[in-house]
Structures are given as C-alpha cells and as structure tokens.
Amino acid sequence: MRRLNQAMSTLTGRELILLAACVAITIAFASASPVFATPENAATIMRNSVELLLIGLGMTLLLAMGGIDVSIGVVMGLAAIAVGRALGADLDPALATVIGPLTGALLGLVTAAVVVLGRIPAIVGTLGLLGIYRTAIFVVLGGQWLSGLPTSLTEILGASLAGVPLSFWMIALAYLAVWLALRRTSFGLHLLAIGNSEEKARLAGISVIKVRFAAFIISGMLAGLAATFYVATYRNVEMSTGSTLALDAIAAVVMGGTSILGGRCSLIGTVLGVLLLRILQNGLLLIGVPSLWQTVVTGGLLIAVLSLEVLAGRLSFSKLGWAGR
C-alpha cells in the first residue's frame, strides 16, 4: 500500500485524472457489455495500443519541442509497405526487423529537411508531406493490398523471453530509451528549451538545427518500429494503413499533458492517453457504436482538451503567427 501511495504521489494531477478516467470508463463499459471485461478483450486493447504507443512516444518528443508531424501515420504506412515487400521477397526475417525503423528514420530525415532546412512551420510542412505520401502509397501498392505475407516476422516478435513476448520487451526498451533521452541527457533538455523558445535556446548556445533533426529522425524511427509490429500482427498492408494514427497520437499525447505549443511534456501521460483512447474506442465498438464514429470521438476529445487548457489559462494561442491562427 505504501508503495502504491509513493507511486501515486509521483504522478501529476493530469496523470491521476487520466488514470481515474481509464478506470471509470472500464467500469462503465464492463457493465454495458459482457464481452468487454474479458482477458481476451484486454489483450485486444493492448495489441491495438502498440503502434499508437510507439508513435505517441515520438509525437511527445515533437510536441515538447514545439514541433508536430501530421504525416506520421502515413510514414508508418510507407514503412509497413517496405517491411511487407522485404518479407514478400523472402528477405532474412532478422533483417526484416530493421527495415521498418530504417525506412522510418529515412522518412524522418526527409521531414526534418523539409521543415527545418525549409524553415516551414511543422504543421504545414508535414501536411504537404502527408499529401505526397498518400499518393506515394497508392502508386506503390498499385491499388492492391499487400496481403498473405509470411509469418516469419510474427514468429520472431511472438517469441518469448522470461515468459513475456519479445514484442513487450521491445516496447519497454523503446519507452526506456525515449525516457532516458528526454530526462537524462542534454538532448532532452535542449528539446524542452527549444519548445519554450527557439530564439532563447539559440542564445544559450544550443545547436537548434541538430536537435530538431534528431527529434524528427527518432520519431520516424519509432513509426518504423510501429510498422514492424503492424506487419507482424496483421500480415497485410492496405491503402489506409496508419491514416488515422497521427490524429490519434496527437490527441493521446495532448490528453497526457504534453503542451501542443512545446516546452512541457509527460511520457507517462502519453501512455495513459493512449490507453484511454484505445479503451474508449474498443468499448464504444462493443456497445454498438459504428467504427465510423471513432475519429469523431478522437477529434472531439482533442478539441475539448485544448479548449479546457485555454480556459484554464494553461495555454494561449494569441502570440502565434499566421500558422497558429
């Protein structure tokens, strides 16, 4: 009990609210649907959270820096195609596990080049890339699904270590790596300083360009890792793979207490935000709400959380330039 108390006291108000919200909707859905509170459904929710969690970690870094990437879901789609093609071509499956993160990192590099070197607001630059990547996916797939992929990758990630699936360890490792980078290295400190004010960070002697490049590349790499898990699980890639993930990630991260304007972030908050969103989407589906409504719920939540932050005086958009209006 004392342990629990200690753990609770390290959480911020926002994180406690999210935790409480997760518990509350779990109880509500459990009483509304007999299927909801089963171990199988819990596993489904966890499974559905993997890609969003990985992409959310990257999005937390980007938002903390005052950046954003609205193309990140489609980046995952492209990386998934690369992984799928590699598997289809009977590439060594161990090698196939690095194809995803590598493709993601490369696309992150492209994003950074466009946004940082082009000095374009990230939201506009990545919106442009989103348009380009969508068509790229269409062209690469030629309107066809990539399906019936071999199970080799599934077997690798499904293997277990100390009784726990390898995939779980990889996600834990990704979380730990991002946490260390954010809280225990200069990179994290510089990221937060840039999120507070790029000009001040520059005056303090921080290489702003390098840090921004690194953040976009890490975010891309995490999206590539997410793609690897996606392909391992579903063994197919379609046109719309990943298309709602950017919205989901931004909503989850913002709900978690990371500032959409940068300078402040919470990784635990992101994990809780991801869980809340996925529990909500799963529960709504089980009580019979058509899946069409999922993005309505996500978008509505995002807008509601931002409005509440503005009302509470935690957030002010009034000093932004044209891109912010």
Place this chain on the structure above:
Amino acid sequence: MSEAFLVAKGIAKRFGGLTALSNVDLEIRAGEVLALLGDNGAGKSTFIKVLAGAHPPSEGQILVAGQPVSFASPKDAAASGIATIFQELALSENLSISENVYLGRELKHSVLGIPFLRRREMKQRVAELLKELDAHISDPEAPVGSLSGGQRQSVAICRALNLNARLVIMDEPTAALAVAETRKVLSLIRKLAERGCAVVLISHNISDVFEVADRMVVFRRGRKVAERLRAETEPEEIVALITGAHPDVRALEKAQ
C-alpha cells in the same frame, strides 16, 4: 589602469537600409563597470549584440586580449569569455534554475557511450554559486518561471559566472525591478567587477549608473558621442549628452 580586455574598432551595423551603428570605437577593461547610455533606438542593444556574437558587424573589428576575433554565434563569444545577459532575458522558464545555468554546456558522464547528465553535480555547483552571490534562492531545482524579476537576473548572472566569463554584458538588468531587487542586482554587478570581471551595463537609470559604473559611454543615433569617467562628470552632463543638448554633441552633429 589595467589593459583592455576587449577593443572594438570602427564597428558599424546596418539592417537593410537602416544604419543602427556607425564607426564605434570602445575599450572594455577588466575589473571595471562600463555603462552604455543613450536614448531609445540609440544602438546600445545592437552594439552589445555585436559583442555577444548575436549579430555580425557590417564593418569594424573586435580584439579580445589583443587578438582579432570574429564571432559566428553567441557560443563563439562565450568561448572567448564573453557572456551576455540580454534585455529579453534568455532564460527558459520551463526549465529549472540549475538547468538554465548549465544550458548548452551541461556536465556529462559517459555510460556505454551515452552522455548522461550529471544532475547532482550541476545542482550542487549552482547552489554554491547562488549562495556566493547571496541571491536568496534556496532551491536550484525550482523552475525559472516561478521566480521574480530580480531572482531571474540573479540566475542569469549565475549563468555568466559559471561560464567563467571575463566580460559580462547586461542589457537593462534593472528595468523591470522594484527598489529592493534593483539594489540587489547593483550590488551583484559590483561583486562581479571586484572578482576581476569586466562588466558592460546598459541602463536608462542615471542614478543607478552613477552608483555602480566607473566609466560611461553615451550613444546617440548609432554613434558614440561621449565617454566620461564617473569621477569627472555629473548626472546633469550625462543627461545633456543623451538628449543632445550638450554643446559637444551639438558641435559633433553640426560637423556631420
């Protein structure tokens, strides 16, 4: 008189068609507080931004300890021992005091090739510095956003000291401060000079300047129009130099 730490020769700065500075010569000496005075828009901030490496000069040369230097960034200037506390304080409100003091020059140790922060040491060193400056801040982990204006100045001064700066430049450090906090910052400025630092201070407050400065330089419309030792001048003369009512300034401006 000690030898000059920094010599500026014929500094000019143009922003497009606007000439913000022209032909400024100046010497800055160790252990001395030099005040820059002048009306709004006279070019004071622009001049120190040139010294700080934030703006490249359009013309002129800077010598540090006798050697010509050219700064591409504030980092270069810092490497030459110049620390600048800008008018719009360059502190990150979301970071802690100790993080701000070390920002851009963190202490690190390598574990498996990854450079991890040495947070405890940074915190300890900052606590020492704050105590040394008698800054009345107890917790180096407090976020800078929660501090008062005077406390923020102390943090900025701490940062300059920690960079082992030999020249500390301050742009209107007391402009937004109440009386007690102003006194505190002025005494910090004297402390810096006593430690052998050269200090350049920009201020619109003549009585503050007469309290701490050893030498005063007056800017007008981008030019240096006068230089006085405190012992040889009076507040009235300095005001006349700033407003342009002084005969010396009139003669100078007529000649152009």
